[in-house]
Amino acid sequence: MNSYLIFSYAGVALCGIGVFGFIFHSHLIKRLIAFNILSNGVFLILVGLAQNAQKQPDHLPQALVLTGIVVAVAATALALVLIKQWYAISQQTTLPEDQEHQ
Amino acid sequence: MMGVAISMPVILPLLGAIISLLLPARYNNRIAFIFMLGLVVNAAWLLMHFSAQGPYQQVMGGWTLPLGIALRIDALAIIFSMMSCVVASVCGFYARFYLRAKQLKQFWPFFWFLLTALNTIWLSADLFNLYVGLELLTFSAVGLVALGQNKHALAAALRYLFAALLGSMGYLLGIALLYAQFGTLSLSQLSDAFSLTTTSAVALGFMFIGLMMKTAVFPLHTWLPPAHGGSLTPVSALLSALVIKASFYILLRLWMALPFGENAFVIGSLMGTLGGTAIIWGSWMALNQTQLKQIVAYSTLAQIGYFMLIFPLFSYSDPTANQYALHGGVLMLLSHALAKAGMFLAAGNLLICTNKTDLTSLAGLSRYRPLNIFAFGLAGVSIMGLPPSGGFNGKWLLVQSALMQSKWVWLIIILLGSLLSAAYIFKVFSYTYLETKAGDKFEQPSAMLEWSALSLSVLSILLGFFSVWVLDLLTLAEMRMP
Numbered sequence: 078m079n080s081y082l083i084f085s086y087a088g089v090a091l092c093g094i095g096v097f098g099f100i101f102h103s104h105l106i107k108r109l110i111a112f113n114i115l116s117n118g119v120f121l122i123l124v125g126l127a128q129n130a131q132k133q134p135d136h137l138p139q140a141l142v143l144t145g146i147v148v149a150v151a152a153t154a155l156a157l158v159l160i161k162q163w164y165a166i167s168q169q170t171t172l173p174e175d176q177e178h179q
Numbered sequence: 180m181m182g183v184a185i186s187m188p189v190i191l192p193l194l195g196a197i198i199s200l201l202l203p204a205r206y207n208n209r210i211a212f213i214f215m216l217g218l219v220v221n222a223a224w225l226l227m228h229f230s231a232q233g234p235y236q237q238v239m240g241g242w243t244l245p246l247g248i249a250l251r252i253d254a255l256a257i258i259f260s261m262m263s264c265v266v267a268s269v270c271g272f273y274a275r276f277y278l279r280a281k282q283l284k285q286f287w288p289f290f291w292f293l294l295t296a297l298n299t300i301w302l303s304a305d306l307f308n309l310y311v312g313l314e315l316l317t318f319s320a321v322g323l324v325a326l327g328q329n330k331h332a333l334a335a336a337l338r339y340l341f342a343a344l345l346g347s348m349g350y351l352l353g354i355a356l357l358y359a360q361f362g363t364l365s366l367s368q369l370s371d372a373f374s375l376t377t378t379s380a381v382a383l384g385f386m387f388i389g390l391m392m393k394t395a396v397f398p399l400h401t402w403l404p405p406a407h408g409g410s411l412t413p414v415s416a417l418l419s420a421l422v423i424k425a426s427f428y429i430l431l432r433l434w435m436a437l438p439f440g441e442n443a444f445v446i447g448s449l450m451g452t453l454g455g456t457a458i459i460w461g462s463w464m465a466l467n468q469t470q471l472k473q474i475v476a477y478s479t480l481a482q483i484g485y486f487m488l489i490f491p492l493f494s495y496s497d498p499t500a501n502q503y504a505l506h507g508g509v510l511m512l513l514s515h516a517l518a519k520a521g522m523f524l525a526a527g528n529l530l531i532c533t534n535k536t537d538l539t540s541l542a543g544l545s546r547y548r549p550l551n552i553f554a555f556g557l558a559g560v561s562i563m564g565l566p567p568s569g570g571f572n573g574k575w576l577l578v579q580s581a582l583m584q585s586k587w588v589w590l591i592i593i594l595l596g597s598l599l600s601a602a603y604i605f606k607v608f609s610y611t612y613l614e615t616k617a618g619d620k621f622e623q624p625s626a627m628l629e630w631s632a633l634s635l636s637v638l639s640i641l642l643g644f645f646s647v648w649v650l651d652l653l654t655l656a657e658m659r660m661p
Contacts, residue, residue, distance in 0.1 A: 092352070099345060105337065112344050119352050126359035137246060138358060141307050145351065148314045152344055155318055159325055159340065163333045172334050 079132075084125030091118030103175035105160045109153060116149045181228060185237050185250050187221045188260055188298035196291035204284040208275055211287060215268050218294075222257075222264050229257050230652070236304060236367075249304040249365055254652045255509070259301045259428060262513055266420045266520045266635065267294055273524055273631040274413035282411070285326055292319035293417065300425045306354050306364040309429050310347065313393065317343040320422045323414040324406050335405035342392060342402040346426070349389025356382035370436040386433065387450075393426035396450075396487060397457035400480050404464075408476035412527025415472065419479045420520035424512060427486055431508075434490060447490040454487025455592040462599030466606065470536045471526050474603055475519070478562060481596060482515045485577070488589055492580045500583040506650050507576030513649065514569025514642050518561035521635030525555035528632055529611075531624040538606075542613035547621050550629050552611055557636035559604035561643075564597050569642030 095115025102108050120142045127138040164170060195214040199207050228235070229252055236251035267290070274286055296316035303309050317340070325336035358364055360379055361372045373379065388399075395403035407419050439446060461481030468474045485508075492504035528551045533540040545552045561570035574593060581590040642649075 095348075099341075108341060112341070112348075115345075115348050116351075119348055119355060122352065123355035123358070126355060127362075130359045130362070137364075138355075141354075141358075141364075144307070144311065148311065151318060152314070152340075155321065156337070156340055156344075159321070159333060159337050162325070163337060166330050166333060172338055174338075 079129065081125045081129035084121050085129060088118045088121030088123075088125055091115070091121065094118075103171040105156075105163070105170055105172070109156050109160070112156075113149065113153060116145065120145055181235060182237050184221055184224055184228070185235065185252055185302065186239065188218065188225075188302060189250075189295055191217050191221070192291045192294035192298065196288050196295060199287040199291060204280065207283065207287045211271055211275070211290075214291075215264075215271060219264050219268065222261050225252055226257055226261065228252070229254070248308050249367070250302045251304045252302070255428070255432070256301045258509065258513065258649060258652060259424070260298055262424075262516050263294065263297045263301070263421050265638070266516050267297075267417065269631050269635050270413045270416050270420075270520060270524075273416070273527075273628060276625050276627045276631075277413055277527065278411065282326055286323070286413075289319045289322045289326070290417075293323065293422070297421055297425055300428060304366045306357070306366065306369070310351055310354060313350065313426060313429070314347055316422060316425055317347065317393070320418055323417065324410045326414060327410050331405065331409045332411075335402075335409045338402045339406040342399070346389040346392035346399075349385045349392065351389075353382040353384075353386030353389065356385070366432065366436050370438070373437045375440060375442055383433070383437070387430065390426045390430045391450075391453070394423050394430065394483060395480065396453050396483055397460055397480065398453075400457070400461075400483075403480060404473055404476045407479060408470065408473040412472075412523060412530070415476070415527070416520040416523040419476070419523060420516040423479070423483065424516060427483070427512070431489065434493070435505075443493065443495070447493055450487050451491030451589060454484040454490070455589065457481060457484030457487065458592055458596035459484075459599070462596055462603060465603040466599060468603075469538055471530060471538055471541065471607065472523070472536065474538075474607060475522050475526050478522075478600065478603065479515075479519060481600060482511070482519070482562065484596065485511050485574070485593070486515075488577055488593070491589060492577065492584065492586065494584055497584060500580045502654075503576045503580035503583070506653055507573045507578075507580060509653060510569055510573030510576065510642070510646055510649065512573075514561050514573055514639050517635050517639035517642060518558040518568075518570060521632055521639060522555060522558035522562065524628070524632035524635065525551055525558060528624045528628050529555070531628070532621040534622060538610045541607070541610040542615045543611075544621070545608075545611040548624075548629075550633065551624070552608075554629065554633040554636045556604075556608070557633075557640055559607075561636075561639040563601045563604060567643040568640045569646060570639070572643055572646040 091114050095111050095118055098111025099108055124138050124142055127135050191214055195210060198210055234253040236249055238247040238249050271290060278286055296312050299312035300309055303312060321336050321340045324339055325333055356378055361369055363369055392399040407415050458481050461477050465474045465477035468477060489504050489508035494501050529544060530536060532544060532548055561568035564570040564574040578590060578593055
């Protein structure tokens with residue numbers, strides 16, 4: 078059990094929390110936060126597992142994760158704009174199909 | 180020269196996006212014309228180079244393979260980039276006449292980013308670059324859906340965004356596991372190193388589910404009908420014709436590059452089952468819709484099912500059947516791109532005439548707008564798979580492949596799906612032939628709109644006559660078969 082593996086396991090746990098939140102929350106902001114937790118989990122797995130396999134720091138996954146973070150930030154920004162617009166038009170924080178679950 | 184030409188399909192639309200954001204809106208149409216022309220010329224040049232010298236791979240920026248990003252031209256890449264050039268040009272032309280000036284100003288940057296992403300995906304031979312392409316594609320597609328500005332469009336865009344993000348995360352998780360095991364992200368290196376272990380099976384499971392979610396394969400399809408049916412007409416056409424193909428293309432690439440061994444049958448049958456269900460379910464739902472564009476959107480679901488039939492019809496033992504399955508599938512993909520874009524544009528024109536979205540208000544239109552109904556009908560011929568059309572040739576090859584391998588289940592599903600698609604297309608027709616006493620208070624869409632719809636529909640029929648060219652390209656390439 079080295080530190081790389083701990084990162085990976087933490088990543089798996091974060092993924093689990095993220096997917097759970099994604100499925101069981103219908104509030105759009107909560108769902109967006111769940112997506113962010115999920116993506117952070119995936120990034121941790123990406124860095125941790127690769128370095129665990131090689132037993133040394135590996136720069137490629139670090140570069141990939143940097144790109145991934147930029148993409149996730151862009152996704153979050155786009156989602157926030159859309160959620161804001163949606164709230165302005167409909168005065169609702171959930172999508173119409175999800176409302177019966179509340 | 181080739182190194183420049185191979186990167187142009189990515190660089191040109193990216194430049195187009197930046198320029199269309201920087202310059203005043205009145206230059207947008209001219210920019211679009213120039214850049215689209217550049218893309219078409221470049222694609223033709225790539226095609227000539229490919230048919231003379233075969234596949235070509237280039238690693239960008241002088242970095243060597245595990246680190247660098249490889250772009251490559253092969254038969255599939257060239258066919259798909261030609262397809263997106265043609266469909267996007269016509270949709271862009273349509274949008275110029277269809278959208279209001281304010282919408283058009285927002286449309287162009289998204290359009291160019293969409294094209295950048297598509298071309299990135301067609302050309303990349305690197306898993307992570309494909310991920311970046313997929314995400315860029317999602318963002319621009321979601322932006323285009325949200326252009327509708329109304330309540331339905333926004334809800335559809337949000338639903339689409341969340342589904343697509345979940346799909347991308349599945350794909351990225353798969354990449355993480357594959358990299359940990361094999362230490363490379365380049366498709367060619369991966370296909371040499373690949374072996375099916377527990378880790379790589381889990382990785383591929385995540386990737387396939389993620390990609391199927393983005394392609395809207397049954398049962399992960401619920402986001403598609405509102406997004407495709409509820410957005411502006413040129414956007415619907417772009418989404419249905421091109422965007423869903425991108426994630427399917429990656430699925431197909433993975434399937435062809437990675438040796439699955441004896442597990443190929445199980446995985447293929449599983450994906451075929453999803454595809455078969457999608458054909459029946461999508462066609463049945465299309466038959467039960469009352470809104471014109473929803474019918475066309477559900478028809479896309481069914482057609483995605485046909486693409487999925489490539490996987491169960493692949494076989495190791497019978498190379499001819501194998502080839503037929505791939506060729507049939509690629510023809511289905513191409514003819515669907517042309518026919519579905521044509522159909523959406525024709526449907527959009529019909530909606531301009533009536534100003535309503537339901538089927539019953541179409542009454543009397545076949546007399547008033549015969550050209551438009553003709554465009555819808557020609558596209559319908561290709562979707563149903565009647566000869567002589569690209570859709571027919573594609574289905575015929577799939578049927579032959581199923582016959583050669585005695586896989587009767589897929590044969591029955593293909594034929595049943597064709598019958599159902601004939602039913603929902605003739606249903607639309609029957610409404611246009613009805614006459615009402617209410618009088619004909621129709622608005623007239625501009626001739627440009629009608630001709631652009633017709634041009635795509637005609638191309639989908641012509642594909643039936645020129646299928647041989649496409650198939651020759653595919654055979655020419657020494658593509659790796661499982």
